[in-house]
Amino acid sequence: MTPPASICLLRTSAIGDVTHVVPLVRTLQAAWAQTEPTWIVGKLERRLVGDLPGVNFVTFDKGAGFAGMREVGKALEGKRFDALLHMQVALRSNLLSLFVKADRRIGYDKARAKDGHGLVIGERIPARTGEHVLDAIGSFCEPLGLKQTQVRWDIPIPEEAHAWAAEQLPGDTPTLLVSPTSSHTLRNWQPERYAAVMDHASTRGWRVVLVGGPSPLERSMADAVLVACKRAPLDLTGKDTLKKMMAMLTRAPMLLTPDSGPMHMANTVGCKVLGLHAASNPNRSGPYSDRRWCVDKYDEASRKYLGKPASDIPWGSKIEKPGVMDLIGVDEVIERFEACAAHLGLA
Template identity: 25%
Template sequence: MKQVQHILIRLPNWLGDMVMSTAFVKAVHDQYPDATIDVIAKKGIDFLLDYFPVHSQRFIFNKEEYSGLTGAYKFGRQIQKQKKYDIFFCLPDSLSSAVMGLAIGAKKRIGYTKELRSALLTNAYHKKKNIHRVEEYIDLLQQFLKREINVLPVELKNNARAQKNAVIVNINSEASSRRLPKEKAVSVINLLRKNIDTKIILVGSNKEAIFVEEVFNALDDKNNISNMAGKTNLQELLILLGSCTTMLTTDSGPAHVANALGTHTIVLFGAGNENNTAPYNQPGRTIIRLGALPCEPCVSNTCKVFGTPECLLRLDDNMIVQNVITILKNKKHN
């Protein structure tokens, strides 16, 4: 059998999913130690590659420049002209990513069956249900190689010299069913301020800045609380997440980044299934879920039962704050 020389991995399109794919990249490297491993990342989250496991060449895919199936094919053809690949691993489930793989012309094109992709892949597999997304990625490699592979930790390189004993608070999420309602966010942060003297840093993207500012303005005591929402880009946020010991957050991309950097991540789960999408490294995470409503867990982006996510509103503030206090004490003694 001819030795595999060149492998290309199409990485996921979302921040959290891309973080979770680091275990897959490491596993491919372990299984093919003599091959060059290149990656494709979406423009906007490609900065993560600087913190990724070892890889060679990187291709940055701009969806605005290469839109639709035609754009994906054109982008793939440009890669094909530069290098011949033995294997193309397709982690996104989209049809366009499989079209891209076809254009690249790799001898083996491997991915999960979805959106009529099977005709474009040489090896299409069915995705197992009820396993974590990190394990879904690894299982794709397992099914292709027909052998069991150990799942490695999800890790990003943390270049921070020392972690400050500060608490980062992220009340945001892309979906309203995963975002802390304003009154709940104010209540939790107020109680947190009363019980700890540690610096509290609020974070959020540009489009989340107005919401975070409303919460910040409603706080009873702003002493030693910094609002950084809208004041950092994603790369600066990553540096901030890596420089603090603890993060209190909703289910979101930054939660995965913090966990992968070694920052203890306390995650408040509303919608979403923590068994599939929680930050993966269990020693560095705390999962908080109400678990008292018949609709839990759902995967809807909006709360279709109550209008506002009662699964988050009904969480016990004291229990949330006590978890933060416990982690801070543990970090202080370590």
């Protein structure tokens, strides 16, 4: 087919989901090198992906409310796209999409649409269940006559970020990064359990590093973990940026985290992920490339809290119930740590 002259991508958040869009961008660029995609992305998320070459970025400041939407409208004034790929179903994103003029408006199938999504699109991606989020996003190129057959990230990491990471993590001591906090608080593990795994890694000769953003929630969790640790880790909470975190992940063979943005950032650079899953399904939203090191209690959570196996609940259901993460035991995580370390030749 004739390459479109212009394509607009709408996926503003969150960090993990934004990383899932990057392979789609690479697919579009590989097929249509002369078509520069325009990507409407969140203010924070742009700090991670905003230097992707060959992409025109428009920033949406969700904190500014409707004024932020109007700013996007101003940035797009006078533009009309051949196609809008509307990859976010939240009400705010559906309203934001009205500021985008496009001949074709492609969105989610009926099962995955909500909050009026069907009212702002004209076409839908293929209806599928059992897909990872990245594959669902990748399927947005299919109505355009393409197929995502390769998954490639190559998110740029500046040299200064690599230099900073080398200062924090010098030498070749194997490093376990621990990012303990999801913004979805019911996905978070108990601080003393993180501490027990961290102490174990430390006794095995690993350098253990606590990481996280500057938010009060992340600082509070980090402080609680530090109090519970018998062996003090290096605490870099709030000291990095998204790019510096990416650089650290290139130097660390392993990350311990719940379902959160850093999980997917790690996946993009090949850092193995000890993912903690009970509230969410790792087969839908876990680390895309390698989920062998995740602890998966999703089915057990479904049986306990919903009274039925995970196979009987809608794909992608969240089981964010108080205490659900307590289904994950320390010994299970240590077993996955040891198995991953052996796989890496670092046991």
